[in-house]
Amino acid sequence: MSHANLDTDATPPVRLLSHPGLSLLLLSRGGSSLGYQMQAVAVGWQIYELTHRAFSLGLLGLAQFAPMVLLIFVAGHVADQFDRRRVAALCQCVEALGATVLAAGSLLHFLTPGLIYAVVALLGAARAFEGPCMQAMLPSLVPAALFPRAAALSSSMLQTCTIVGPSLGGLLYGLGAPVPYVVCTAMFLVAACMNGLVRMESPPRPARKVDLDAVFGGIRFIRANPDILGAISLDLFAVLLGGATALLPVYAHDILHAGPVALGLLRAAPAIGALAVSLVLARRPISGGAGRLMFAAVAVFGIATIVFGVSRSLPLSIGCLAVLGGADVVSVVVRSSLVQLRTPEEMRGRVSAVNMLFIGTSNQLGEFESGSLAALVGAVPAVVLGGVGTLLVTLLWMKLFPTLRRLDRLEAS
Template identity: 70%
Template structure:
C-alpha cells in the first residue's frame, strides 16, 4: 500500500546532496532531446515510406547495438569514470542529431541513412544508460534513495511530456530545426554532467575475467524477485507497447498532425508524472509486488482500449492511464536493481537491466511494426495488450517471491 512519508525534512535535505541537482538536470536534458528526436524521426520516416515496417526497423536499428554491447558497456561503467563515459556518449548523440539535421537540410536523408544514424545513437545509449543508472545511488544515501528515484522519474516524465509536444511543433516548423534543438539538448546535458560530483568514491577493480563480464547476469539470476521484476517488464512492454505505431494512429487512424503525434506520445508521461509525484510524497511502503502486478494488468487493459479507440480524447486518456500504470512497475524494478546491488557491480547489473528495457522498447517497436504489417495496426495493438495480460498472470504463478514482495527497502 502507499502510505504518507513521515520523514521530517527529507524533501528539503534531498536536494542538498552534492551533484544531485546537476545529475537530474543533465538526465532531464538528455531525455528531452531524445523525445524531440524520436517524434521527428518517426514522423519523417513514416512520411517517406508510409509503411509500418519502417517504424519497426527503426526500433530494431536502435536495439541491435545494445544487444551487442551490453556486457562491454557494463564493464566500462564499473571500471571507468561514469561521468566521463556519459559525457562522451552525449557528445556522440549530439553528432547524430547534427547528422540528421544536415541530411534533412540537404534533402539527402533516406530510410537507410536514418537506420544507420539511429544505430550509432543506440550504441551511444548502450554506454550512457548503465553509467547514468549506476551513478544515482552514489549521489544520495540509501535511506532517501526511493525519494531520489521518484524525483528522477518525475523529471523524466516531465521531459517525456514536453519533448514530444515540442518535437511535434518543431517538426511543423521544419524537421531540421527539430534535430538542431535536440542536438542543443545533448550538448547542454554533456556540460551539466561535468558539474556532477559523487559522494561515494569508486572502488578498486579486479582483473577482467569471464565471471566478471557475466557477473551482472549471474547476480540477477540468483535473485528471484529481481529476475521476476525485470523479465515481467520486458515481456509486458514487448507485447503491449503501442508507441512505435503512434505515427500510424496520428496520421491514418485519428487523422491528426505532427502536433497530435507529440500529444499522443507525451500522454503516457502525463499519467506517469502524476503517479511519480504521488510516490515521491507517499512512497510504496507495503505490498510492492502485488501493486506491481496490478499495474501491469492496468497497462494491458489501457493498451487494448487505445487499440480500438477512434476518438482522439479517449486515445489520449488511455495512453495517460497506460503511463501511470507503467511508472509503478518501473519504480519497483529500479529500486530493486539499484538498492540491492553492490556498488562495484552496479554498472554490469544496470547494463543487463537496460538491455531488458531496450529489448522491451526497441525490439517491441520492431514486433509492433511486424505484426501490424501482417495483421493490421489495430489488431497488432489489441493482440499485444491481451498478451500483456497473459504475461502478468503467468508471472504471478512463476514468481511467487515477487508476488509476495512487501517492502522495497
C-alpha cells in the same frame, strides 16, 4: 560519501533537490531525455513520410536495439571500471553529433531511410554506454532510505521531459524537419556539460581484466535474486507485448486522421500519467505491498493498451495512454529500487546494464514486434493482441515468482 545532511526520515521531494550532485544529475538526465524524445517524434514522422510503411517504424526500433545487444555487457563493465560521469558525458556528445547529421541531412536533402537507420544505430550504441552509467550514479548520491523517493523524483523529471519533448518535437517539426534536430543537438550538449559538473565520492574500484566472468557478472547476480529477475522480466514481456508507441504515427496519420502536433500529444500522453503518479510516489513512497501493487499496475497497463487499440477518438486515446503511463511508472519505481538497493556498488554498472538490456528489449524490440505484426494483421489487431498478451504474462508471472508477488518492502531485509 556525502549526502548533504539529508534527513532520511522526513525529506520532502523539493529538499532532495538541494543536493547539488543530485540536481546536476537530474538536469543531465533531463536534457538527454528531452533531446531523445524530441528526436524520436521527428525521426518517426520523417521515416513514415519517406516510406509510408509501418514496417519502417519497426526497423527504427531494431536499428537502436541491435547495438545495445552487442555492446550492453561491455558497457556495464566500463561503467564499473571508469569514471561514470565522463563516460556518460562522452556518450551525450556522440548523441549530439548524430542529431547534427540528421539536421544537416534534412536541410540539404540528402537524408535517406538508410542514413536515418545508421544514425539511430549510432545513437543506440551511445545510449548503451550512457544508460548504465547514469543509472548507477543515483544511489551513490543519496542514502538508501531515500532512494525510492529519489528514484520517483528522477522519474518525475524524466516524465516531464517526455511530456515536453514529444509535443515540442511535433511543433518544431511543423516549422521544418531540421529544426527539432538542431534543438536536440543543444539539449545533448547541455546534458554533457551538466554531467561533467557532478561531484561525487566513490570508493576506489579494483582493476579487473575484461573476461567473460567479469562482463557477465551482472547476469549471475540477477539469476541469484529471483525478485529482481521477476521484476525486470515482467517489465520486459509486458512492454514487449503491450507497447504501442511504435505505431503512434500510424494511429495519428491513418486512424485518428490527425497531424504531427497530435502525434506529439499522443507521444506525451503516457508521460503525463507517469508524471502524475511519480509525483505521488515521490511524496508518498511505496511502503508496503510492493509486489501486489506492481502486478496490479501491469494489469492496468494491459487493459489500457486494449482500450487504446480500439479507440477512434483522439481524447479517449490520449486518456488511455495517460493511464498506461501512470501504471507503468509504478513498475519502474519498484524495479529500479530493487535493482539499485540490492546490488553492491561495485556491481551496479553491470547489473544496470542487464536491467537496461531488458528495458531496451521491451522498448526497441517491442517497436519492431509491433511494426512487424501491424504489417501482417493491421495496427488495431496488433495493439489489441499485445494488450491481451500483457494480461496473460501478468497472470503467468504471479505463479512463476510467488516471492515477488508477496514482496512487501523494497529495501533488503
